[in-house]
Amino acid sequence: MKIAIFSTCNYDQQFLTDFNTGHELSFFAEPLSLQNVMLTKGFDALCLFVNDHANAQVFAKLEENGIRLILLRCAGFNNIDLTAAAAAGIKVLRVPAYSPQAVAEHAMAMVLTLNRKTHKAHNRTREGNFSLEGLMGFNLHGAKVALIGTGNIGKAFYHILKGFGCQVMAYDPKPDQELMAKGLQYGTLAEVLADAVIVSLHCPLVPENHHMINSTTLQFFKKGAMLINTSRGGLINTPEVITALKSGHLGYLGIDVYEQESKLFFADHSAEIMTDELIARLMSFPNVLITAHQGFFTKNAMEQIAGTTYSNADAFVAGIPLANEVYE
Structure with missing residues (x-):
C-alpha cells in the first residue's frame, strides 16, 4: 500500500523504514488535521500518532480521497472519531x-526524581554546591500508592512498586483477577486515593474519566501527596491541579502528558515565547516535573510499534482477521 505517515520525527522514519514489509512510505512532520488533510489524496492508508486528530470533518475528506485504513502507532485512540470512521x-x-x-519504568523514574530530587542535586554538584538543604525525600518502602488503572502498563507498574516494598491499592472498573490473586486490593476511587502518598494514573482516556483528577477528587488526596500521570493529559483538570499545588495540598506533580500537548510536544520551541499559560505556570513550580510524552520512548518499544504496525497493514492487505481493530 501507499501509506502517508504523519507526526514523524527522525526516529519514526528510522524504525518505520527499517521494519517496512514492502509498502510505499511518505513521511510528514506535521500532525494530521483538517488544514492539511488534502495531503492524503493518492494514498491507501494513513499512519497516525497521539497528536493527529481525525474528527468527522477529516474523515469525510479521507473518504473522498479514497483512504481505506488508519494505522495507529499507539495504544490510545481518543483522538479518533470512531463513529465517523465507521461511517466512512x-x-x-x-x-x-x-x-x-x-x-x-518512566513513571517510576518520575517518582524517584521528584522524591529524591536527583535532578536538582545533579545541577548543584556541577556548580560545586554539595549542600543537602532542600533535598530531603521519603522512603518508598511501606508507602501507600494509589494505582489508577491496572491494564498492561498498570500491571507492570504494580510489579515495580512491589519490588520497592510499597503498599499498593488499585482502582479499576474491571479488576484484574491475576493481580487480585497476588494480593492486590481494589476499592472505590475515594478509598484508593485516601491516605495515598503517591497516586499514579495508568488508564485510557474515555468520556467517563475525563478530568477524573479535579477539585473534588483532589480532596481525597493526603496533604502533600504526589501525582504522576503517564497516560493521557485529559485525565487531570490542569487549572484545578495548579490550585492544589499553590495551596500545598498537592505536594508533587509529575506529568509525561498534557491535555494541550499537541501544540507543544515532539517539537523544539526553545526559541519561542511560551504562550500556553497553564504549562508555563506548571514549569514555575519547583515540585513539578514535566517530560514531553517520552514514557514509551525506548528502542524496544519503537521496534514493537513498527513491527505491530506493519503486521496490522499486512493483515488488512491479506484480508485476514484484524486482531487489533478498534471498534466504535
Missing part, C-alpha cells in the same frame, strides 16, 4: 501493547 468505511487498527514496561 475506514478501518482503524492500533498497537495495543508496546513494551508496557517502558512507560511503567
Whole structure:
C-alpha cells in the first residue's frame, strides 16, 4: 500500500523504514488535521500518532480521497472519531501493547526524581554546591500508592512498586483477577486515593474519566501527596491541579502528558515565547516535573510499534482477521 505517515520525527522514519514489509512510505512532520488533510489524496492508508486528530470533518475528506485504513502507532485512540470512521468505511487498527514496561519504568523514574530530587542535586554538584538543604525525600518502602488503572502498563507498574516494598491499592472498573490473586486490593476511587502518598494514573482516556483528577477528587488526596500521570493529559483538570499545588495540598506533580500537548510536544520551541499559560505556570513550580510524552520512548518499544504496525497493514492487505481493530 501507499501509506502517508504523519507526526514523524527522525526516529519514526528510522524504525518505520527499517521494519517496512514492502509498502510505499511518505513521511510528514506535521500532525494530521483538517488544514492539511488534502495531503492524503493518492494514498491507501494513513499512519497516525497521539497528536493527529481525525474528527468527522477529516474523515469525510479521507473518504473522498479514497483512504481505506488508519494505522495507529499507539495504544490510545481518543483522538479518533470512531463513529465517523465507521461511517466512512475506514478501518482503524492500533498497537495495543508496546513494551508496557517502558512507560511503567518512566513513571517510576518520575517518582524517584521528584522524591529524591536527583535532578536538582545533579545541577548543584556541577556548580560545586554539595549542600543537602532542600533535598530531603521519603522512603518508598511501606508507602501507600494509589494505582489508577491496572491494564498492561498498570500491571507492570504494580510489579515495580512491589519490588520497592510499597503498599499498593488499585482502582479499576474491571479488576484484574491475576493481580487480585497476588494480593492486590481494589476499592472505590475515594478509598484508593485516601491516605495515598503517591497516586499514579495508568488508564485510557474515555468520556467517563475525563478530568477524573479535579477539585473534588483532589480532596481525597493526603496533604502533600504526589501525582504522576503517564497516560493521557485529559485525565487531570490542569487549572484545578495548579490550585492544589499553590495551596500545598498537592505536594508533587509529575506529568509525561498534557491535555494541550499537541501544540507543544515532539517539537523544539526553545526559541519561542511560551504562550500556553497553564504549562508555563506548571514549569514555575519547583515540585513539578514535566517530560514531553517520552514514557514509551525506548528502542524496544519503537521496534514493537513498527513491527505491530506493519503486521496490522499486512493483515488488512491479506484480508485476514484484524486482531487489533478498534471498534466504535
